[in-house]
Amino acid sequence: MFESMEKLPVQEMLWRLDRFRSNILEAGLDCKAVMIFSKLNIYYFTGSLGNGLLWIPMDDEPVFMCRKAEERFRLESPLERVAGFRSYKDIPGAIGEFGLKVPDVIGAEKTGINWALAESLQKRISNVTFKAIDHPIVRTRMVKSRWEADKMIICGKRHHEALYHLLPELIHPGMTEHEISIKIWECFFSLGHQGMMRMQNFGEEVFLGHVAAGDSANYPSVFNGPVGLRGEHPAITQMGYAGKVWQDNEPLTLDCGFALEGYQTDKTQVYFPAGWKVPDQVQKAHDMCIDIQARVAEELRPGAKPEDLYEIALKMAEKGGFSEGFMGLGGNKVPFLGHGIGLAVDEYPPLARGFDDPLQENMFLALEPKIGIEGLGMVGVENTFMVTEKEGVCVTGDEFSAIRV
Incomplete structure:
Protein backbone atom coordinates (compact mmCIF):
# COMPACT_ATOMS: atom_id res chain seq x y z
CA MET A 1 0.00 0.00 0.00
CA PHE A 2 2.92 2.38 0.61
CA GLU A 3 5.87 3.49 -1.50
CA SER A 4 9.23 4.49 -0.09
CA MET A 5 10.35 8.10 -0.54
CA GLU A 6 13.81 6.76 -1.35
CA LYS A 7 15.46 3.36 -1.35
CA LEU A 8 19.20 2.89 -0.95
CA PRO A 9 20.59 1.32 -4.14
CA VAL A 10 21.76 -2.22 -3.43
CA GLN A 11 25.15 -1.58 -5.03
CA GLU A 12 25.59 1.44 -2.78
CA MET A 13 24.91 -0.73 0.28
CA LEU A 14 27.35 -3.42 -0.87
CA TRP A 15 30.05 -0.81 -1.57
CA ARG A 16 29.75 0.52 1.98
CA LEU A 17 29.83 -2.95 3.52
CA ASP A 18 32.89 -3.95 1.51
CA ARG A 19 34.78 -0.84 2.55
CA PHE A 20 33.78 -1.33 6.17
CA ARG A 21 35.01 -4.91 6.24
CA SER A 22 38.28 -3.82 4.62
CA ASN A 23 38.76 -1.13 7.28
CA ILE A 24 38.17 -3.71 10.03
CA LEU A 25 40.81 -6.00 8.56
CA GLU A 26 43.20 -3.08 8.06
CA ALA A 27 42.80 -2.24 11.77
CA GLY A 28 43.92 -5.77 12.66
CA LEU A 29 40.65 -6.73 14.35
CA ASP A 30 39.85 -10.44 14.36
CA CYS A 31 36.10 -10.18 14.97
CA LYS A 32 33.88 -12.63 13.08
CA ALA A 33 30.82 -10.37 13.13
CA VAL A 34 29.90 -6.80 14.05
CA MET A 35 27.02 -5.22 15.98
CA ILE A 36 25.76 -1.75 15.00
CA PHE A 37 23.50 -0.06 17.57
CA SER A 38 23.09 3.63 16.65
CA LYS A 39 20.26 4.62 14.33
CA LEU A 40 22.54 6.85 12.27
CA ASN A 41 24.97 4.05 11.46
CA ILE A 42 22.11 1.62 10.89
CA TYR A 43 20.86 4.16 8.35
CA TYR A 44 24.29 4.44 6.74
CA PHE A 45 24.62 0.69 6.21
CA THR A 46 20.97 -0.11 5.33
CA GLY A 47 19.22 3.03 4.07
CA SER A 48 16.63 3.01 6.86
CA LEU A 49 16.72 4.69 10.27
CA GLY A 50 15.77 1.37 11.79
CA ASN A 51 14.78 0.67 15.38
CA GLY A 52 16.82 -2.37 16.34
CA LEU A 53 20.27 -3.90 15.92
CA LEU A 54 22.29 -4.54 12.77
CA TRP A 55 24.39 -7.72 12.65
CA ILE A 56 27.15 -7.68 10.02
CA PRO A 57 29.07 -10.96 9.55
CA MET A 58 32.53 -10.63 8.04
CA ASP A 59 31.78 -13.29 5.43
CA ASP A 60 27.99 -13.38 5.03
CA GLU A 61 24.97 -11.15 4.47
CA PRO A 62 23.89 -8.78 7.27
CA VAL A 63 20.79 -9.30 9.39
CA PHE A 64 18.69 -6.47 10.77
CA MET A 65 16.99 -7.36 14.04
CA CYS A 66 13.95 -5.09 14.14
CA ARG A 67 12.14 -3.93 17.28
CA LYS A 68 9.52 -1.81 15.49
CA ALA A 69 8.29 -0.86 12.01
CA GLU A 70 9.63 -3.81 10.04
CA GLU A 71 7.34 -2.75 7.19
CA ARG A 72 9.07 0.63 6.93
CA PHE A 73 12.50 -0.96 7.01
CA ARG A 74 11.61 -3.27 4.13
CA LEU A 75 10.28 -0.32 2.12
CA GLU A 76 13.47 1.70 2.50
CA SER A 77 16.30 -0.83 2.63
CA PRO A 78 17.55 -3.34 0.05
CA LEU A 79 18.70 -5.59 2.92
CA GLU A 80 16.60 -8.76 2.71
CA ARG A 81 17.46 -10.47 5.98
CA VAL A 82 15.15 -9.06 8.68
CA ALA A 83 14.20 -10.75 11.95
CA GLY A 84 12.00 -9.81 14.91
CA PHE A 85 13.81 -8.59 18.02
CA ARG A 86 12.82 -7.53 21.54
CA SER A 87 15.78 -8.25 23.82
CA TYR A 88 19.48 -9.00 23.52
CA LYS A 89 18.69 -12.55 24.56
CA ASP A 90 16.90 -12.89 21.20
CA ILE A 91 20.12 -12.38 19.21
CA PRO A 92 21.15 -16.07 18.84
CA GLY A 93 17.68 -17.06 17.67
CA ALA A 94 17.29 -14.09 15.33
CA ILE A 95 20.54 -14.69 13.45
CA GLY A 96 19.98 -18.44 13.71
CA GLU A 97 17.03 -18.05 11.31
CA PHE A 98 19.67 -17.43 8.63
CA GLY A 99 22.10 -20.15 9.63
CA LEU A 100 24.39 -17.83 11.62
CA LYS A 101 25.88 -18.35 15.07
CA VAL A 102 27.26 -16.05 17.75
CA PRO A 103 31.07 -16.18 17.44
CA ASP A 104 33.55 -15.84 20.28
CA VAL A 105 34.83 -12.43 19.09
CA ILE A 106 32.34 -9.70 18.10
CA GLY A 107 32.99 -6.16 16.96
CA ALA A 108 30.81 -3.64 18.76
CA GLU A 109 29.95 -0.03 18.01
CA LYS A 110 30.76 1.03 21.56
CA THR A 111 29.88 4.70 21.11
CA GLY A 112 26.47 3.65 19.82
CA ILE A 113 25.28 2.13 23.10
CA ASN A 114 25.14 3.46 26.65
CA TRP A 115 26.77 1.83 29.69
CA ALA A 116 23.56 0.31 31.05
CA LEU A 117 22.67 -1.33 27.73
CA ALA A 118 26.23 -2.57 27.28
CA GLU A 119 26.07 -4.31 30.67
CA SER A 120 22.73 -5.83 29.70
CA LEU A 121 24.21 -7.10 26.43
CA GLN A 122 27.17 -8.70 28.19
CA LYS A 123 24.88 -10.50 30.63
CA ARG A 124 22.76 -11.99 27.85
CA ILE A 125 25.57 -12.77 25.40
CA SER A 126 28.19 -14.36 27.61
CA ASN A 127 31.58 -15.92 26.85
CA VAL A 128 32.16 -13.38 24.10
CA THR A 129 34.97 -10.86 23.62
CA PHE A 130 33.73 -7.48 22.36
CA LYS A 131 36.13 -5.30 20.36
CA ALA A 132 35.53 -1.66 19.49
CA ILE A 133 34.99 -1.06 15.77
CA ASP A 134 34.09 2.64 16.01
CA HIS A 135 37.19 3.83 14.19
CA PRO A 136 36.64 1.57 11.16
CA ILE A 137 33.09 2.96 11.01
CA VAL A 138 34.19 6.61 10.91
CA ARG A 139 36.92 5.80 8.38
CA THR A 140 34.32 4.14 6.18
CA ARG A 141 31.90 7.05 6.39
CA MET A 142 34.57 9.71 5.80
CA VAL A 143 34.87 8.83 2.08
CA LYS A 144 31.67 9.60 0.20
CA SER A 145 30.30 7.67 -2.74
Missing part, protein backbone atom coordinates in the same frame (compact mmCIF):
# COMPACT_ATOMS: atom_id res chain seq x y z
CA ARG A 146 29.13 9.50 -5.86
CA TRP A 147 25.57 8.95 -4.57
CA GLU A 148 26.39 10.76 -1.32
CA ALA A 149 28.52 13.45 -2.97
CA ASP A 150 25.69 14.46 -5.28
CA LYS A 151 23.44 15.05 -2.27
CA MET A 152 26.08 17.16 -0.50
CA ILE A 153 26.76 19.26 -3.58
CA ILE A 154 23.05 20.14 -3.89
CA CYS A 155 22.91 20.81 -0.15
CA GLY A 156 25.89 23.17 -0.42
CA LYS A 157 24.40 25.14 -3.31
CA ARG A 158 21.19 25.75 -1.38
CA HIS A 159 23.18 26.64 1.72
CA HIS A 160 25.04 29.38 -0.15
CA GLU A 161 21.85 30.62 -1.81
CA ALA A 162 20.20 31.04 1.58
CA LEU A 163 23.00 32.81 3.47
CA TYR A 164 24.54 34.82 0.64
CA HIS A 165 21.59 35.78 -1.57
CA LEU A 166 18.29 35.44 0.30
CA LEU A 167 19.06 36.36 3.90
CA PRO A 168 20.71 39.78 3.33
CA GLU A 169 17.37 41.08 2.02
CA LEU A 170 15.63 40.10 5.27
CA ILE A 171 17.94 41.25 8.06
CA HIS A 172 19.33 44.56 9.28
CA PRO A 173 20.98 46.12 12.32
CA GLY A 174 18.43 46.74 15.05
CA MET A 175 17.06 43.21 14.90
CA THR A 176 17.62 40.84 17.80
CA GLU A 177 19.56 37.62 17.39
CA HIS A 178 16.33 35.71 17.90
CA GLU A 179 14.59 37.64 15.13
CA ILE A 180 17.53 36.95 12.82
CA SER A 181 17.32 33.25 13.69
CA ILE A 182 13.71 33.16 12.51
CA LYS A 183 14.66 34.78 9.21
CA ILE A 184 17.43 32.21 8.69
CA TRP A 185 14.94 29.40 9.22
CA GLU A 186 12.55 31.03 6.72
CA CYS A 187 15.29 31.04 4.07
CA PHE A 188 16.47 27.54 4.92
CA PHE A 189 13.02 25.96 4.95
CA SER A 190 12.11 27.67 1.68
CA LEU A 191 15.04 25.84 0.07
CA GLY A 192 14.27 22.40 1.53
CA HIS A 193 16.30 22.33 4.76
CA GLN A 194 14.88 19.38 6.69
CA GLY A 195 15.10 20.92 10.13
CA MET A 196 17.07 18.27 11.97
CA MET A 197 20.86 18.19 12.03
CA ARG A 198 22.98 15.56 13.72
CA MET A 199 26.18 15.43 15.77
CA GLN A 200 27.95 12.14 16.42
CA ASN A 201 30.21 12.97 19.37
CA PHE A 202 28.65 12.10 22.74
CA GLY A 203 26.68 14.95 24.31
CA GLU A 204 26.98 17.34 21.34
CA GLU A 205 23.81 18.96 19.99
CA VAL A 206 22.98 21.34 17.18
CA PHE A 207 19.84 23.27 16.29
CA LEU A 208 20.24 25.72 13.39
CA GLY A 209 23.64 26.79 14.75
CA HIS A 210 25.25 29.98 16.04
CA VAL A 211 23.69 33.41 15.64
CA ALA A 212 26.10 35.88 17.23
CA ALA A 213 25.91 39.67 16.98
CA GLY A 214 28.93 41.60 18.18
CA ASP A 215 30.49 40.34 21.39
CA SER A 216 28.08 37.39 21.52
CA ALA A 217 30.62 35.71 19.22
CA ASN A 218 33.11 35.75 22.13
CA TYR A 219 30.59 34.77 24.82
CA PRO A 220 31.69 31.57 26.65
CA SER A 221 30.46 28.55 24.70
CA VAL A 222 30.24 24.88 25.69
CA PHE A 223 29.99 23.91 22.02
CA ASN A 224 33.22 22.51 20.58
CA GLY A 225 33.78 25.30 18.08
CA PRO A 226 35.44 28.74 17.99
CA VAL A 227 32.29 30.88 17.70
CA GLY A 228 30.78 31.90 21.01
CA LEU A 229 27.10 32.69 21.44
CA ARG A 230 24.57 33.54 24.11
CA GLY A 231 21.95 31.22 22.63
CA GLU A 232 18.26 31.18 23.42
CA HIS A 233 18.66 30.34 27.11
CA PRO A 234 21.13 28.52 29.43
CA ALA A 235 19.11 25.36 28.66
CA ILE A 236 19.19 25.96 24.88
CA THR A 237 22.62 27.25 23.90
CA GLN A 238 21.78 27.45 20.19
CA MET A 239 20.38 30.08 17.80
CA GLY A 240 20.22 33.66 19.13
CA TYR A 241 19.27 35.60 22.25
CA ALA A 242 16.12 37.73 22.18
CA GLY A 243 17.84 40.26 24.46
CA LYS A 244 20.81 40.96 22.17
CA VAL A 245 20.32 43.55 19.41
CA TRP A 246 22.64 43.73 16.41
CA GLN A 247 24.20 47.19 16.60
CA ASP A 248 25.31 49.29 13.62
CA ASN A 249 28.99 49.20 14.65
CA GLU A 250 29.58 45.48 15.04
CA PRO A 251 29.72 42.33 12.89
CA LEU A 252 27.10 39.62 12.76
CA THR A 253 28.49 36.08 12.61
CA LEU A 254 26.26 33.22 11.48
CA ASP A 255 27.59 29.68 11.72
CA CYS A 256 24.59 27.64 10.60
CA GLY A 257 24.41 24.24 8.93
CA PHE A 258 22.12 23.10 6.13
CA ALA A 259 20.61 19.60 5.98
CA LEU A 260 19.16 17.83 2.97
CA GLU A 261 18.18 14.15 2.68
CA GLY A 262 20.19 13.35 5.79
CA TYR A 263 23.41 15.03 4.66
CA GLN A 264 24.80 18.32 5.93
CA THR A 265 27.08 21.13 4.87
CA ASP A 266 28.64 23.70 7.18
CA LYS A 267 29.09 27.39 6.41
CA THR A 268 29.81 30.60 8.29
CA GLN A 269 28.85 33.96 6.83
CA VAL A 270 29.79 37.32 8.34
CA TYR A 271 27.71 40.49 7.79
CA PHE A 272 28.75 44.13 8.32
CA PRO A 273 26.26 47.00 8.79
CA ALA A 274 26.06 49.02 5.56
CA GLY A 275 27.08 52.31 7.16
CA TRP A 276 29.80 50.96 9.45
CA LYS A 277 33.36 52.19 8.91
CA VAL A 278 35.03 48.84 9.46
CA PRO A 279 38.28 49.17 11.48
CA ASP A 280 41.38 48.18 9.53
CA GLN A 281 42.24 45.42 12.01
CA VAL A 282 38.80 43.86 11.58
CA GLN A 283 39.05 43.86 7.79
CA LYS A 284 42.59 42.48 7.92
CA ALA A 285 41.46 39.68 10.24
CA HIS A 286 38.64 38.69 7.91
CA ASP A 287 40.92 38.82 4.87
CA MET A 288 43.45 36.66 6.72
CA CYS A 289 40.80 33.99 7.28
CA ILE A 290 39.91 34.01 3.58
CA ASP A 291 43.61 33.62 2.70
CA ILE A 292 44.02 30.73 5.14
CA GLN A 293 40.96 28.98 3.73
CA ALA A 294 42.27 29.39 0.17
CA ARG A 295 45.77 28.16 1.05
CA VAL A 296 44.55 25.07 2.90
CA ALA A 297 41.99 24.30 0.17
CA GLU A 298 44.88 24.06 -2.30
CA GLU A 299 46.22 21.14 -0.23
CA LEU A 300 42.96 19.19 -0.01
CA ARG A 301 44.31 16.37 -2.16
CA PRO A 302 44.70 12.63 -1.58
CA GLY A 303 47.73 11.99 0.62
CA ALA A 304 47.65 15.26 2.55
CA LYS A 305 47.61 14.86 6.33
CA PRO A 306 45.09 16.71 8.52
CA GLU A 307 47.75 17.71 11.06
CA ASP A 308 49.87 19.32 8.33
CA LEU A 309 46.93 21.40 7.12
CA TYR A 310 46.35 22.65 10.65
CA GLU A 311 50.01 23.68 10.94
CA ILE A 312 49.79 25.67 7.70
CA ALA A 313 46.90 27.65 9.19
CA LEU A 314 48.66 28.25 12.51
CA LYS A 315 51.78 29.58 10.81
CA MET A 316 49.79 31.91 8.57
CA ALA A 317 47.83 33.30 11.53
CA GLU A 318 51.05 33.81 13.51
CA LYS A 319 52.79 35.54 10.61
CA GLY A 320 49.79 37.83 10.21
CA GLY A 321 49.79 38.74 13.91
CA PHE A 322 46.52 37.01 14.76
CA SER A 323 47.66 34.05 16.86
CA GLU A 324 45.83 35.21 20.00
CA GLY A 325 42.36 35.28 18.53
CA PHE A 326 42.80 32.58 15.89
CA MET A 327 40.16 29.86 16.30
CA GLY A 328 38.61 31.61 19.29
CA LEU A 329 39.47 33.90 22.17
CA GLY A 330 40.38 32.64 25.64
CA GLY A 331 38.37 29.62 26.69
CA ASN A 332 36.60 29.51 23.32
CA LYS A 333 39.84 28.71 21.46
CA VAL A 334 39.76 25.26 19.83
CA PRO A 335 42.77 23.19 18.69
CA PHE A 336 41.57 22.43 15.17
CA LEU A 337 40.93 24.13 11.83
CA GLY A 338 38.03 22.06 10.57
CA HIS A 339 36.38 18.67 10.45
CA GLY A 340 34.84 16.01 8.28
CA ILE A 341 31.14 16.30 7.54
CA GLY A 342 28.33 14.22 6.04
CA LEU A 343 25.54 12.43 7.89
CA ALA A 344 26.87 14.18 11.01
CA VAL A 345 28.24 17.72 11.30
CA ASP A 346 31.27 16.54 13.29
CA GLU A 347 32.61 13.65 11.23
CA TYR A 348 36.15 12.28 11.03
CA PRO A 349 38.79 13.57 10.70
CA PRO A 350 39.40 16.79 12.59
CA LEU A 351 42.10 18.96 11.05
CA ALA A 352 44.26 18.95 14.13
CA ARG A 353 47.54 17.75 15.60
CA GLY A 354 47.83 14.01 16.03
CA PHE A 355 45.62 13.14 13.06
CA ASP A 356 47.81 11.78 10.29
CA ASP A 357 45.46 9.53 8.29
CA PRO A 358 46.04 10.74 4.71
CA LEU A 359 43.11 12.39 2.96
CA GLN A 360 41.33 10.41 0.29
CA GLU A 361 39.44 11.54 -2.78
CA ASN A 362 35.74 12.32 -2.21
CA MET A 363 36.11 13.21 1.44
CA PHE A 364 34.17 16.32 2.49
CA LEU A 365 35.75 18.71 4.98
CA ALA A 366 34.57 21.94 6.58
CA LEU A 367 37.36 24.53 6.84
CA GLU A 368 36.57 27.19 9.42
CA PRO A 369 39.36 29.73 10.00
CA LYS A 370 38.02 32.43 12.30
CA ILE A 371 39.51 35.20 14.42
CA GLY A 372 38.00 36.56 17.61
CA ILE A 373 38.47 40.28 18.31
CA GLU A 374 38.31 41.39 21.94
CA GLY A 375 35.26 43.53 22.74
CA LEU A 376 33.93 43.42 19.19
CA GLY A 377 33.10 39.91 18.02
CA MET A 378 34.41 37.43 15.47
CA VAL A 379 35.13 37.44 11.77
CA GLY A 380 36.16 34.67 9.40
CA VAL A 381 34.74 32.02 7.15
CA GLU A 382 33.65 28.43 7.02
CA ASN A 383 32.88 26.42 3.93
CA THR A 384 32.52 22.78 2.97
CA PHE A 385 35.04 21.38 0.50
CA MET A 386 35.30 18.16 -1.48
CA VAL A 387 38.73 16.53 -1.73
CA THR A 388 39.73 16.01 -5.37
CA GLU A 389 42.91 14.94 -7.17
CA LYS A 390 43.88 18.57 -7.82
CA GLU A 391 42.59 20.58 -4.82
CA GLY A 392 39.63 21.13 -2.56
CA VAL A 393 36.47 22.18 -4.38
CA CYS A 394 34.10 24.38 -2.39
CA VAL A 395 30.48 23.20 -2.52
CA THR A 396 29.05 26.06 -0.41
CA GLY A 397 29.69 28.97 -2.75
CA ASP A 398 32.55 31.00 -4.18
CA GLU A 399 32.04 34.34 -2.41
CA PHE A 400 33.66 34.71 1.00
CA SER A 401 33.68 38.44 1.76
CA ALA A 402 31.61 39.89 4.55
CA ILE A 403 28.23 41.05 3.21
CA ARG A 404 27.15 44.65 3.73
CA VAL A 405 23.58 44.84 5.05
